Amino acid sequence: MKKTILITGASSGFGKTTSRFFASRGWNVIATMRSPELETELSGDPSILVTRLDVSDNASIQSAIAAGIEQFGQIDALVNNAGYGQQGLFEAVKPEKIQEQFDVNVFGMMNVTRAILPHFRLRKQGTLVNISSAAGRVTTPILSIYAASKFAVEGFSESLAYELESQQIKVKIVEPGYVPTSFYERAGAEFAYDAALTDYNTFNGEMAELFSSFAGGLNATAEEVARTIYEAVTDGTYTLRYLIGPESEPLIALRNSKPDQEYVSALRSMFMPAAFENKVESI
Template identity: 65%
Template sequence: MKKTMLITGASSGIGKATALYFAQQGWQVMATMRDPAKDDGLAQQPGILVMRLDVNDPLSIQAAIQAGIDAYGRIDALVNNAGYGQQGLFEAIPPEKVQAQFDTNVFGLMHVTRAMLPHFRNNGSGIVINVSSGAGRVTTPLLSVYAASKFAVEGFSESLSFELDSQNIRVKIIEPGFIPTTFYDRAGQEFAFDPALDDYKSFSDEMASFFKSFEGGNLFSAEDVARVIYTAATDDTHQLRYVAGPDIEPLLNLRNSKPDQDYVDYTRSVFTPNGFGQRTKALSY
């Protein structure tokens, strides 16, 4: 019997690649997005059903889940992928944008999970896969709001995994590094900037140069992340976290290998002004 998955945020990037990959492996896929009119070819692929789901619209969530059950009989896996990255100095990000970041990345993910759990409990099994970020465990300047949302996803997912063990429902966390997709195009377009915050100018310019150095490196693609998500859905283990990207692995290893304050002190030294050489060294750990 074929298995079925529902994925949010499937219009592009990791979401689209994951929908395609699962379908290629013989799964039935419910590829959801806020505006199905923006679908770029998924609906024409065998085994993929495209439908509307806005993570901040409870009625659309319930309707999509029910449509999937009606079409396929059951849903075996939920991939919470919808999200975006608000970047910029914290002081430059207005409160309404902070709220919007959490509405999508945290509360939206919770809304979809809450709506799916009764179906999984009725089935006696299920898998919840939450796409977090390397920024859910290691942080850098200019990512305070985004990292906060992903730290929240990590804490929620870990605690939820212990609760749902009692229901034979597994929770998995995917932690991508930098993935060159339209996700970062949007992040660049929505980068928070306030010309009145002139005190930060030299620091911001140096950080911009540092992050620019990531481009063109040995990075994972959206298709690479899709394969990691598929492994999480099918490996039949209780593994909680899956790192998806060689760029984030050294930073996670550094965090895991040092006492907490030593790691914080080291990271602070990396992001001091004129610390580019130290930053380059940090990426080689």
């Protein structure tokens, strides 16, 4: 019997690419999104069910799960992919945008997880994949809200894994670094800016110059992310974390290998070199 995976946020980016990848490997796919009526690329594949799911709408979550089970018989894996990245100075991010970031990235992910677990427990099997980020392990400037949401995903997933392993359910965390997709187009469009915060002008200028210098570097692709998700679902292990991205690997290694303050100082020297050098010279 073909296995079936449910993927949230499948209208673009990792979600759409992963839907195609699993379908090409012989899986049934429940590709969910908020506006399935706009989807034209996935709906022609008989192994892909395109249906509505809004992670903040529990009725739509239950409906999507039921529709998938009705069409394919069972669900073997869930990929919690729906999310977005709020960028900008913390003081510039409106409180309602902070709430939205957590409603989607954290509470929405929990909503879908809670809804699928009775089905997994009944079958005494299942794999839960939560899409986190390298920013859930290593922070950078102007990502405080997004990083906070992904740190929450990491902590939730790591703790939940203890509970679900008792039910033969695997929990996986996939941590992409920077991958050029429409995710970053939305992040750029929704970048939080407040012209009144002039005290940050120098800092903002330095950060803009720093991040522009990273353009054109070695980055993973959406296809590599999809392949890693497939590995996480099919490798048969209880491995918790899967990191993707050549620019992120040395930063995670630094975090794992150094005492905390040494790691913090290393990142400050990397992301705020001028300020760090001035501080060191003044000591």
